[in-house]
Amino acid sequence: MIFVAKNLKANSVNLLMNDYAAGLPSPLSFIGLADVLARELGLKPWSARIIPILHAVHVSKGRKKPEMLPKSGKFSPIEIVEGITGSAEVSLIIDLPGFDDETQLAEALIGKRIAGGLIATTNITVRQVTADGSAFSGLRRGYAMVRPDDHRRQGASRGDLESLQQIASTLYPAEKGEGFGWIVPASVGYRLIEDPDTVPARQGTRSETIPHVFAEPLVGIAELLSVRNTRLRNASTEYLNDLFWGWVPNDDLITGHSAYFIL
Structure with missing residues (x-):
């Protein structure tokens, strides 16, 4: 059994995935949201999995105000703001191994964040469903963000430059097969x-037990x-x-x- 959380709305969602992809959460x-839920519910860390379904994404207009500090008698910005934020309406299919309480999961979702954007929905509906295609029944129109089937797009x-060019060349295929979806560049991990x-x-890290490690972003394709x-x-299933x-x-x-x- 898996869970479906329907029609969640979040504001100030970060739509800048990494250095190479932007426009969607x-x-x-x-x-990250699934793992936060797993930890709060007392489940094994890193065990939760998720399929996001995007119903609507709206990019905010304008820029955020940069932080200012007094300098030489006047206020000056101390950072350059480079970001894309917006609002998102999503449903979530969540796999939480060893957990089966719909009500507790609905309560745990209240006040959580999607890509940094606070979930504004307070009356959250969660239901358990069978782990097959019937999980998508009853959902309003939207798009599941998944890994592509085609190995060439994985x-x-x-x-x-060479691998970025390979990815770019697959975004607009000459022929589209049956059941083909929209393919988009996406953040898919780290090296x-x-x-x-x-x-x-290092000082000031978020965890005393998990080491702070520098990494570089990976870009791939989602469908x-x-x-x-x-x-x-x-x-x-x-x-x-x-x-x-x-x-x-x-x-x-x-x-x-x-x-x-890795290409």
């Missing part, structure tokens, strides 16, 4: 540039599939299970899905 941010780049076992201790697409509505985003460590890589590989 990052799929990795939804994994490559990820850490920023070198560690330090060894967690030998990295020096937006309509909740009415037959690939989703007719999904078997096995197929749906493979669509969930969740942290996958692999040597110096941490990706949001096991399908992604």
Whole structure:
């Protein structure tokens, strides 16, 4: 069994995924939300998985005000604001192994954040559903953000020109097969540039037990599939299970899905 949380609205959502992709909330941010829920509910950290369904995303106009400090008798900005924020309406399919309380999950979602944006919905509806394509029944129109089926679109780049060009060349294919969705660049993980076992201790980190490690972002491709697409509505338990985003460590890589590989 899995859970569906329907029609959540969040404001001031960060739509800047990483250095290479922007315009939608990052799929990795939804994994972060799932992990926060798992920890609050007393479940195993890093075990939660999630499929975000985007109903609407609106980009905010204008820029945020930079922080100011007095300097030479006048106030001057001390930072350059580079960001894209907006509002988002989403539903979530959540896998929380070992958990089965709809009411408790609904309560835990109140006041949480999606990509930094506070969930404004207070009357949250959560229901348990069967882990197959029927999970998408009853959802309003929207697009599930998932990893692409096509192996050629599962490559990820850490920023070198050649691999970025390979990804860009797959965004607009000459032919679209049956059940094809919208493909978009997306943040799909990180490559560690330090060894967690030998990295020096740093002050001001968020955790006393988890080391602070510098990493570089990975960009890949995500696919937006309509909740009415037959690939989703007719999904078997096995197929749906493979669509969930969740942290996958692999040597110096941490990706949001096991399908992604470095070009």
